Amino acid sequence: MEFPAGRIPFEFEREDLAKVVRETMDRRDTNIVGGNISIRVKDENNEEFYVMTPTMMSEAYLGQLSADQILVIQPHTRKVISGTGKVTREINMHEAIYDANPDIKCVFHSHADQAMFWATTGLNMPNVTEATQKLQEIRTLKWHPMCTEELAKYVSEEIKKLGNKALRNGFLLNSHGTLFTCGGKDMLPLTALHKCLADVDITEWNAKVAFKQTLLQKSGVLDGYYSEGNKIGTLQDVIKGVALYNKKVKQNVNGD
Template identity: 30%
Template sequence: MYSEEKEALAGICHMLYQRNLVTACDGNISSKVSKDHILLTPSGMNKGLLLPEDIIVLDLSGNTVEGNGRASKEYPMHQLIYQMRPDVKAVIHTHPVFATAFALAGKNIPDNYLIETTMMLPDIALAEYAPPGTQALAEAIRPHVPVSNAVLLKNHGALTYGKDLTDAYNKMEVLESIAKTIIMSKVLGEPQVVPG
């Protein structure tokens, strides 16, 4: 069931791992493959070693339709995004070092330093802390989902979503690149804002 879609999702997991956007077993990635089914990475599995057959097929209530592993406990967060944003077909949640550093400090990524921010990721949001894998975490992102495609999760990580897996992946890669560039520039001095 959904063999090509599973291949694509596993490929994105490998790219995230190779680009240091996900470490070992952290994070979770999903794609909505039909009006009834979502593919989701299993809990406790290294994303760099994930195989297509490891991916779990869920119905929209979170019940396993196919797969032997345990679905990521972060499913409520993915489910909420798909419910609120019919245009979204893929969700990526990881703990990339530099974007997570902003989240850990309780700071959002400024949108006035790099033009890539406003071009690729307008309206980056910062969600309040809630324990991972809880309905409270889904509720923490709720206010941001309609207006943002990238959310920092306080003391936790980052979340991006888009029209397909590649779009969601590109957003995560850009988010981390922007965060890294800003942090690195602070070593040299205070970053200068884009002239307005």
């Protein structure tokens, strides 16, 4: 891999990822335990690498990372090509996801504040806000221990089942947090990164709204979950394992 003297490889991507980490902390889209974020990049020789946050990004560094602390990692060997941090134990999950779908450009795992409630229940999060409808189902996966090959293999199989939906998807990891993936054959890695940040943020708002609609159902004010003027299901559907979203309205993939 070649790069200008005095510069670090993938400098622009690493600077941007460091900014995204700070923004994620500021928005309470993760907690002090942090999570981990990666993008899939290629050099001038078309060789693939992961640009990835180091372990302890939030607890040790309080989310205040420099570009040099962001790692450039060789896939599968897990060799650090550049960077001063240490590789997270959850790189196995990132690797497994990238192997499952070659068009995924970003894997974004965080411990988001409001979404964690739904993740701990084992219930699928009702998708009720307009901004989140592009994600369709927001499912809570079965529990597997964090950082294990067991979890990595399980998530990989779930990604394979999604096909192209994995190119804009949000999962809840049971009792663990959120997992967003984004990409496309011609999508730039930083575009995928920013879309993932947007998705975790809007899902946080949805988590809060869905919880309040749940309370209104229990108090008898509502007879179900509502999205864009449509009743999309009930609490009983959620208890039965249904992942609710608004199937009646064509979704706008762009923002406001």
